[in-house]
Amino acid sequence: AQSVTQLGSHVSVSEGALVLLRCNYSSSVPPYLFWYVQYPNQGLQLLLKYTSAATLVKGINGFEAEFKKSETSFHLTKPSAHMSDAAEYFCAVSGMNRDDKIIFGKGTRLHILP
Amino acid sequence: DGGITQSPKYLFRKEGQNVTLSCEQNLNHDAMYWYRQDPGQGLRLIYYSQIVNDFQKGDIAEGYSVSREKKESFPLTVTSAQKNPTAFYLCASRQAPGQGAYEQYFGPGTRLTVT
Numbered sequence: 001a002q003s004v005t006q007l008g009s010h011v012s013v014s015e016g017a018l019v020l021l022r023c024n025y026s027s028s029v030p031p032y033l034f035w036y037v038q039y040p041n042q043g044l045q046l047l048l049k050y051t052s053a054a055t056l057v058k059g060i061n062g063f064e065a066e067f068k069k070s071e072t073s074f075h076l077t078k079p080s081a082h083m084s085d086a087a088e089y090f091c092a093v094s095g096m097n098r099d100d101k102i103i104f105g106k107g108t109r110l111h112i113l114p
Numbered sequence: 115d116g117g118i119t120q121s122p123k124y125l126f127r128k129e130g131q132n133v134t135l136s137c138e139q140n141l142n143h144d145a146m147y148w149y150r151q152d153p154g155q156g157l158r159l160i161y162y163s164q165i166v167n168d169f170q171k172g173d174i175a176e177g178y179s180v181s182r183e184k185k186e187s188f189p190l191t192v193t194s195a196q197k198n199p200t201a202f203y204l205c206a207s208r209q210a211p212g213q214g215a216y217e218q219y220f221g222p223g224t225r226l227t228v229t
Contacts, residue, residue: 009154034217043118043204043220044157090156094216102208102218106156 002027002093006105014113019063019078021108023091026072033074034092034102035065044090050074061085086112116141118221120205125226127199135190135224137205145208146188147218150174150201157204163188192226199228 007022025031032051036044048059055067065076074091091105118139127133139146145164149157159172163182177196182188192199202225206218 032216036220041202041223041225043120043222044206044218045220046217049217096216100216101159101162102216104157106154 002031002095002100002103004091004093004103004105006089006091006108008108009106010109010111012111012113013081015083016080019076019081019085019110021076021089021091021110023065023074023076023105024072025074025091025093027093027095029095032094032096033065033067034094035059035063035074035076036090036092036104037061038088038090038107040087047076047089081110081112083112083114086110118205118207118219120203120221120224122224123222125224127226127228129228130194131228132194133192133199133226133228135192135203135205135226137188137190137221138186139188139205139207139219139221140186141207141209141219142185143207143209143219144185146182147206147208148172148178148180148188148190149204149206151204151223152201160190160203192228199226201226 003026005024034049035047038044048057050067058064063078088107088109090107094102121136147162148160161180163169179191204223205221208218
């Protein structure tokens with residue numbers, strides 16, 4: 001069984017400050033991991049994905065995430081927040097088999113303070 | 115452009131009426147999914163389909179029905195049996211295995227309001 005826990009349903013950071021959104025996963029098999037972003041009244045857009053090729057993954061819009069197996073974590077970071085980063089972010093986990101569904105966390109809403 | 119379309123963007127219905135939400139994809143993906151999104155609850159899986167003419171219940175299938183007669187299309191019907199149908203509905207699709215890391219691609223969503 002797989003699960004995802006996102007710590008903090010709301011996170012606020014000042015414009016220009018570091019963004020850190022936390023994600024811990026549980027998986028009995030080697031996982032694929034994903035971060036998605038959702039702007040209000042829109043669908044989810046893939047930010048980045050971990051597929052075991054490299055533990056540090058770079059995504060779109062300056063975001064990156066590091067896979068840490070020992071900590072079962074896949075935290076999302078961005079060095080300098082922009083106002084346009086205000087959105088909801090979802091961490092997700094999947095196994096590597098065809099029938100494995102993607103399991104989503106409950107989401108973290110990121111607020112950017114001017 | 116390839117992608118997933120959902121229509122309409124906003125939908126209003128009276129209680130007791132069935133309503134069908136459209137989802138079409140031109141990505142040539144085998145698998146398609148329907149999710150329901152409520153504030154603070156993340157995404158909950160309603161139904162999914164791995165191949166044409168086959169589909170499985172997700173975590174909250176009661177009060178919903180689907181069909182998968184074509185690879186490109188996966189319509190969702192919200193029936194009058196669904197006790198709390200007002201929500202944001204998201205459709206997604208996914209490549210067949212061996213063609214990627216299985217990320218899902220999402221449509222823009224349909225916001226259904228039932229009064």
